[in-house]
Amino acid sequence: MSRFWSKVVHGLTPYTPGEQPKLTNLIKLNTNESPYPPSPGVLEAIRAATTGDLRLYPDPDSTALRQAIADYFGIARDHVFAGNGSDEILAFAFQALLNHEGPLVYPDITYSFYPVYCQLNGIRAEHIALNDDFSLDLTAVPDHAGAVIFPNPNAPTGQSVSLEHIAQLCRRLPDRVIVVDEAYVDFGTETAVPLVKDHPNLLVVQTFSKSRALAGLRVGFAIGQPELLAGLERIKNSFNSYPVDRLASAGAIAAMEDRAGFEHDRQRIMASRAWVNEQLTVLGFNVVPSQANFVFARHPQRDAGELALALRDRAIIVRHFRLLRIDQHLRITIGTEAECKALIEALKEILA
Amino acid sequence: MSRFWSKVVHGLTPYTPGEQPKLTNLIKLNTNESPYPPSPGVLEAIRAATTGDLRLYPDPDSTALRQAIADYFGIARDHVFAGNGSDEILAFAFQALLNHEGPLVYPDITYSFYPVYCQLNGIRAEHIALNDDFSLDLTAVPDHAGAVIFPNPNAPTGQSVSLEHIAQLCRRLPDRVIVVDEAYVDFGTETAVPLVKDHPNLLVVQTFSKSRALAGLRVGFAIGQPELLAGLERIKNSFNSYPVDRLASAGAIAAMEDRAGFEHDRQRIMASRAWVNEQLTVLGFNVVPSQANFVFARHPQRDAGELALALRDRAIIVRHFRLLRIDQHLRITIGTEAECKALIEALKEILA
Numbered sequence: 089m090s091r092f093w094s095k096v097v098h099g100l101t102p103y104t105p106g107e108q109p110k111l112t113n114l115i116k117l118n119t120n121e122s123p124y125p126p127s128p129g130v131l132e133a134i135r136a137a138t139t140g141d142l143r144l145y146p147d148p149d150s151t152a153l154r155q156a157i158a159d160y161f162g163i164a165r166d167h168v169f170a171g172n173g174s175d176e177i178l179a180f181a182f183q184a185l186l187n188h189e190g191p192l193v194y195p196d197i198t199y200s201f202y203p204v205y206c207q208l209n210g211i212r213a214e215h216i217a218l219n220d221d222f223s224l225d226l227t228a229v230p231d232h233a234g235a236v237i238f239p240n241p242n243a244p245t246g247q248s249v250s251l252e253h254i255a256q257l258c259r260r261l262p263d264r265v266i267v268v269d270e271a272y273v274d275f276g277t278e279t280a281v282p283l284v285k286d287h288p289n290l291l292v293v294q295t296f297s298k299s300r301a302l303a304g305l306r307v308g309f310a311i312g313q314p315e316l317l318a319g320l321e322r323i324k325n326s327f328n329s330y331p332v333d334r335l336a337s338a339g340a341i342a343a344m345e346d347r348a349g350f351e352h353d354r355q356r357i358m359a360s361r362a363w364v365n366e367q368l369t370v371l372g373f374n375v376v377p378s379q380a381n382f383v384f385a386r387h388p389q390r391d392a393g394e395l396a397l398a399l400r401d402r403a404i405i406v407r408h409f410r411l412l413r414i415d416q417h418l419r420i421t422i423g424t425e426a427e428c429k430a431l432i433e434a435l436k437e438i439l440a
Numbered sequence: 441m442s443r444f445w446s447k448v449v450h451g452l453t454p455y456t457p458g459e460q461p462k463l464t465n466l467i468k469l470n471t472n473e474s475p476y477p478p479s480p481g482v483l484e485a486i487r488a489a490t491t492g493d494l495r496l497y498p499d500p501d502s503t504a505l506r507q508a509i510a511d512y513f514g515i516a517r518d519h520v521f522a523g524n525g526s527d528e529i530l531a532f533a534f535q536a537l538l539n540h541e542g543p544l545v546y547p548d549i550t551y552s553f554y555p556v557y558c559q560l561n562g563i564r565a566e567h568i569a570l571n572d573d574f575s576l577d578l579t580a581v582p583d584h585a586g587a588v589i590f591p592n593p594n595a596p597t598g599q600s601v602s603l604e605h606i607a608q609l610c611r612r613l614p615d616r617v618i619v620v621d622e623a624y625v626d627f628g629t630e631t632a633v634p635l636v637k638d639h640p641n642l643l644v645v646q647t648f649s650k651s652r653a654l655a656g657l658r659v660g661f662a663i664g665q666p667e668l669l670a671g672l673e674r675i676k677n678s679f680n681s682y683p684v685d686r687l688a689s690a691g692a693i694a695a696m697e698d699r700a701g702f703e704h705d706r707q708r709i710m711a712s713r714a715w716v717n718e719q720l721t722v723l724g725f726n727v728v729p730s731q732a733n734f735v736f737a738r739h740p741q742r743d744a745g746e747l748a749l750a751l752r753d754r755a756i757i758v759r760h761f762r763l764l765r766i767d768q769h770l771r772i773t774i775g776t777e778a779e780c781k782a783l784i785e786a787l788k789e790i791l792a
Contacts, residue, residue, distance in 0.1 A: 092617050092641060093671040094539035102677030105500050116496070125492025126522055134490045134687065140477025142486075142656035142691065144468070145649070148457050154761045176680045187446035208678040265444050289444060297497070304494035304686035325454030326560040334656035335486065335687045339494070359457040 096208065103204045106407055115404040115430055117421040120272070120382050122296040122301035123357070124424070127349035130302070133342035134335050146334045148325075152327065153196070153332065156341040157309050161281050169317045170340075171324065172331035174271055174295035174308030178187035179205060180327075181237075181291060181310070185265045187211050190234025195224055197414055199243045199269065218245070218413075222376050224254045224382070233261060239269040241277050242408065244419040246378030248277040259286040265316065267291045274299035274354050275361070281311050288313045298381055299354050300343045307332060307340040357381050361422045367432045371439055378418075386417045395438065402434040448560065455556045458759055464651060467756040469773040472624070472734050474653035475709070476776070479690065482654070485694035486687050500677075504686065507692045508693040509661050513633050521669045522692075523676070526623055526647035526660030526684035530559060532679070533589075533643060533662070536671040537617045539563050542586025547576055549766055550596045551621065558692040564672055570597070570765075574728050574736070578605045586782035591621040593629050596761065598730030600629040610639040617668065619643045624732035626651035626706050627713070633663050640665045650733055651706050652695045659684060659692040709733050713774045719784045723791055728769075738769045739791070747790065754786040 089098060106119035125131075150170040158165040171177040182205035186192050191214035194202050206213045216228045222245040229236055236257065241248040258266050266289055268280045273294065280292045291312040297303035312322065324331065332340075343350070364383055368375050373385040386392060396408040396418060407419040422428065441450060458471035477483075502522040510517040518777040523529040534557035538544050543566035546554050558565045568580045581588055588609065593600040610618050618641055620632045625646065632644050643664040648653035662672065676683065684692075695702070716735055720727050725737040738744060748760040748770060759771040774780065 090667050090671060091615055091764050093536055094536055094675075096539070097671050098675050100674045100678050102674050102675075103681060105497070105681040108497055108499050111497075121497060125495050131490050131492075131494075134494075135487050138486045138490070140483075142483075143474045143477050143653040145457070145460055145655040146658070147462075167454050172683055172685075173680060176683070179679045184446055184449050185444055187448070204678045208675070222707055261730055262543060263443055274536050301495040303497040303682075306498070306682055306685040315442045316444055319442060319449050322445075322452045322454050323448050323560070325456075326452050326556045327531045328525060329455060329457040330655075330658055331524055331683075332526070333524075333658040333685065333688055336685055425654055436519045 100207055103201045107405060109405065111322040113403060115423060115427045117427065117431065118405045118407045120298055121303045122298060122353065122379070122381070122422045123422065123427060124301060124353045126301045127346045128345060129346055129349070130245055130342040134339045137335055137338035137367050142334060146330050146332060146337060146411050147373050148329045150332045150337060153307070153337045153341055154309070156344040161311065161346050163281070163284070163311065166314050167284060167311055167317070169310040169312070169320050170332050171308050171310070173297060173306040174269070174293050175201065175212065175295050176331060177308045177310050177320070178269065180320045180323045181293070182206070182209050182211060184323040185291065186235040186267065186314060188234030190232050193229050193233040193236045194238055195242060195243070197222065197245060197411070199239050200411070202237060223247050224249050226257045229257060229261070231261070233264055235265045235267070236261065236304065239271060240280070241272050241379040243272065243380065244382070244407065244414070245279060245376050245384050246272070246380040246382060247376065251278050251280060251283060254280050255283055255287070258283065258290050262289060265291060267293060270294045270360045271298055275358055275381045276379035283311060284311055288315055291316050296340050296343060299382060300350065301353065302339055302343055305336040305339050307336050357422050360425055360428050364420070364422060364428050364431070371432070371435055379400065382419050382421045384417050384419050392416045392418050398438045399434055402437070404431055404434055448507055453556065455553045458612070461757065462549070462619045465755060467775060467779045469775050469779065469783065470757045470759045472650055472732070472773045473655045474650060474705065474733070475652060475779060475789065476705045478695060479698050481698055482691050482694040486691045489687055489690035496687060497583060498682050498684060500681045502684045502689060503622065505659070505689045505693055508696040512696050513663065513698055513748065515636070515663065516632070518666050519636060519663055519669070521662040521664070521672050522684050523567065523648060523649070523660050525658040526621070526645050527553065529660045529662050529672070529685060530621065531643050532672045533619055533645070533673045534558070534561050534563060536675040537668060538587040538589060538619065540586035543585050544605070545581050545585040545588045547573065547594060549597060549763070551591050552761065552763070554589060575599050576601050578609045581609060585616055585618070587617045587619070588613070589619040589621060591623060592632070592705070593624050593731040595624065596729050596734070596759065597736050598624070598732040598734060599728065603630050603635060606632050607635055607639070610635065610642050614641060617641050617643060619645060619786060622646045623650055627710055627733045628731040636663055636665060640667055643668050648692050648695060652702065653705065654691055654695055657688040657691050659688050702779045709774050712777055712780050715785070716772070716774060716780050723787055732774045734771050736769050736771050742791065744768045744770050750790040751786055754789070756783055756786055
């Protein structure tokens with residue numbers, strides 16, 4: 089507390105990101121990064137952009153990056169918004185599009201940044217409870233919702249909802265903004281981007297930090313009709329004119345164009361996920377069926393916090409959330425094949 | 441206007457950044473970038489960081505970057521905050537530190553983003569009028585101020601206030617936050633950083649976009665006592681955990697360490713400023729004495745808007761603000777020696 093702080097600051101409980109350890113010999117399965125590096129073409133594009141032109145501001149409209157994203161999805165560039173990671177875009181969306189008289193509705197178990205954005209913006213939230221198997225039933229969204237947001241697949245559970253259910257929700261609440269946070273969509277979930285043309289109330293948010301292996305560059309994007317994007321732009325241009333820098337833009341454009349590398353890596357990650365799933369099940373874990381680049385699992389006989397510590401002792405870090413309903417689960421990022429093996433070996437030791 | 445927008449969006453008049461033209465054959469004297477590229481060591485540091493590690497999130501605390509800044513100023517790292525350009529830091533400061541019961545006080549002629557931040561945060565502003573020569577008298581700040589912000593040197597006028605006057609203000613309003621926005625400080629103004637140790641209410645904000653030639657990377661920083669920085673951090677960590685990316689951090693660290701290149705370039709820019717000043721005066725302009733990397737000038741017989749258009753016809757772009765008291769002035773960035781010559785030649789033609 090401080091006499092120098094504005095009133096809003098005193099009430100905040102900021103988001104805690106997963107640890108970014110300074111040690112390099114750890115197996116890092118805690119923040120859902122890609123286990124594979126960006127492709128050589130991406131690194132080459134960044135090096136090519138590392139010139140004296142860095143003295144100049146980037147394009148405030150990220151025109152070239154938005155065009156590359158539009159081309160990938162086969163949509164118009166005016167349906168694409170770019171930002172400093174999908175977290176920044178979510179922050180803009182909470183302020184620009186999700187603050188209404190009715191409550192903002194989201195799942196009780198979900199991305200733990202959502203309640204923080206609500207605090208920051210004074211938004212009243214209402215939760216819908218996930219089913220016992222952690223599946224999300226969108227018909228449970230109440231008609232009095234002021235707006236709706238959910239990740240698809242959900243985090244940290246990894247479960248998806250179908251496009252049909254999303255379209256139904258958009259039709260049922262045509263005057264309410266529906267944000268689908270697709271950070272993990274590329275690991276087995278269908279994207280809602282094709283629904284955007286029919287639903288002016290739908291905003292789809294994606295990131296370069298997971299399936300596109302560029303968490304270190306901070307780039308995310310949103311796809312929606314221009315009316316929604318104009319709201320985001322008004323906030324962005326009242327906050328920071330140039331959030332996407334020249335090198336981040338160059339790297340993201342090259343990543344978007346590298347369809348083969350993208351496809352190759354996501355298939356590998358999904359194959360490793362199937363293997364981890366199977367191995368964990370053999371070890372007695374209950375594993376939530378995941379469409380993400382992580383699994384969410386609990387062991388019926390072992391405390392999740394203790395398991396996380398025991399893994400840490402073996403130089404493997406996973407994520408444990410001390411939150412209602414999920415404090416006995418671990419969220420484990422799918423690593424390389426070797427990292428997945430090391431994880432299973434360590435768990436065998438710990439459980440022995 | 442849209443039914444999908446939150447209430448705050450409807451009342452916003454976003455900031456308009458200076459044009460970033462796509463044409464490369466223009467002489468760009470409109471957004472106060474450095475005319476000289478970052479040093480080879482900076483580009484080399486970025487290339488060295490362009491590795492597979494870009495798949496990993498950056499350090500959310502920007503520890504290494506903050507240490508490099510702390511070392512430069514000879515202060516402790518816990519007195520340094522880093523962000524995605526000084527605009528992002530200002531945005532955080534308006535939300536975290538400048539929203540109080542009393543009005544936020546700033547000059548009537550100043551950085552035109554300040555009123556936008558006020559709109560976004562619902563902050564009541566009160567202006568103090570610059571003197572006729574555009575100098576800023578800090579004794580005019582009223583005792584009922586809730587907080588104070590001003591650029592030093594001021595923009596777009598280029599005039600500075602002394603450290604003694606800043607210290608006086610900090611002492612006179614010990615319970616009020618005073619933000620000194622030092623975007624242009626390295627071109628002839630003394631930094632207020634040494635005052636921070638004695639004034640827990642003082643926040644100094646700087647950027648890598650001007651004197652450090654990295655506008656394309658988006659890095660800025662603030663220096664203040666930990667109590668003030670904790671307010672910024674709470675907002676930042678409720679907004680976006682990792683705003684400074686890996687390459688921006690690598691480039692900024694190298695730029696901070698390159699003292700010789702920094703010194704060399706800023707001396708060249710100040711020498712060119714003196715020459716431009718002299719030449720403009722010969723051409724009949726009234727030139728405001730500038731401590732920044734731009735000059736602010738008017739011609740008593742020629743309309744500023746027409747002059748800007750005539751320069752544009754000759755492929756030179758400068759900044760013209762259609763604002764009260766300054767709509768007959770042009771703000772002209774100091775370019776390379778050749779660009780400065782081309783500017784003066786073009787003006788000779790236009791005025792002939």
